[in-house]
Amino acid sequence: MGVLQRCGTTIKRYYCGSLFGTLLTVFFIPVHACPKICHCTERNGMIVQCTSRNLDNIPNNLPKDTVVLLLSSNQIRDISIDAFTDLHRLRELDLSHNSLQSVETGAFQGVSDSLRTVDLSNNQLSSLPKDTFTKLHARVRLSHNPWHCDCLLQEVLRELRLDPETVNEVICHTSVQEEYIGQSVIQVLDSGINFCNFHHKTTDVAMFVAMFCWFFMVTAYIVYYIKHNQEDARRHMEYLKSLPSTSHISKDYDTASSVF
Structure with missing residues (x-):
């Protein structure tokens, strides 16, 4: 009754309209x-x-x-x-x-x-x-x-x-x-x-294979490096041997001097 009495006054009309609108929303609109x-x-x-x-x-x-x-x-x-x-x-x-x-x-x-x-x-x-x-x-x-x-x-x-x-x-x-x-x-x-053990074993095997490949590559490189240096050294020695010796050059120089 208090709400209805307040709604009867002109001053509270706006308030009552809002109040009843809210009540209608709560009771008649599905939540x-x-x-x-x-x-x-x-x-x-x-x-x-x-x-x-x-x-x-x-x-x-x-x-x-x-x-x-x-x-x-x-x-x-x-x-x-x-x-x-x-x-x-x-x-x-x-x-x-x-x-x-x-x-x-x-x-x-x-x-x-x-x-x-x-x-x-x-x-x-x-x-x-x-x-x-x-x-x-x-x-x-x-x-x-x-x-x-x-x-x-x-x-x-x-x-x-x-x-x-x-x-x-x-x-x-x-x-x-x-x-x-x-x-x-x-x-x-x-x-x-235990499937997790298989996972760890697979990881361990993968790491072992990777380490083996790395070791193989390093070893192959070292062998290649040594062989390559040996080949360069052999070629260098053959080149030195192919050069005329110092004594031979001196004799040729003396012979040329006596002629003149």
């Missing part, structure tokens, strides 16, 4: 807008359904109270660092059956505390940045991707909780050691194999 291409449902937070919508990027106008984001069966190729920055309530993320090839470092940084499940299965991922899942407590699905088994992948897996139902479906499509191609990454690692 969270759903992307037009998606379908949203309110259930203690927004469930955003964007499955099979022919998307090639993650929508950037998602409701801030999104708790479930379903983006499977699209053509999304990458996850940028700011894809989920404002979605602090996000609990479930499904990006399966896309064309994912890269995930930027820190892509899950803004939702690391809230996320509980992340599905990246059935994509085109072969590698991930080392700190992709740092501080992430969610269960992650990585099955059915063309993984390259090396030290980097081993370090990435060390930072996350793989979904136990699909853990053996994370397969080495390529590997630093060909014998592990086609095998489960986790089973290989559980057997005691």
Whole structure:
């Protein structure tokens, strides 16, 4: 009633107009807008359904109270660092059956505390940045991707909780050691194999080969240098021998003097 009474006076008309405009905005204009291409449902937070919508990027106008984001069966190729920055309530993320090839470092940084499940299965991922899942407590699905088994992948897996139902479906499509191609990454690692040791061994071998090549080149240069100097010395000696001797020149000079 106090507001209505104040609105009855001429002096407060401008104030009342602004006040009612604000109230109308709060009560009648939706706070969270759903992307037009998606379908949203309110259930203690927004469930955003964007499955099979022919998307090639993650929508950037998602409701801030999104708790479930379903983006499977699209053509999304990458996850940028700011894809989920404002979605602090996000609990479930499904990006399966896309064309994912890269995930930027820190892509899950803004939702690391809230996320509980992340599905990246059935994509085109072969590698991930080392700190992709740092501080992430969610269960992650990585099955059915063309993984390259090396030290980097081993370090990435060390930072996350793989979904136990699909853990053996994370397969080495390529590997630093060909014998592990086609095998489960986790089973290989559980057997005691350390891909990082292969990396160090490869580096050591490369350094040894480089040092051997350097030593060979230095040795070859020294041998060439000695042979070249010997050849120059031999030619110089032959040149000196070909010159007329001093005694021969003196005799010729004496003979010429006696004639005159």
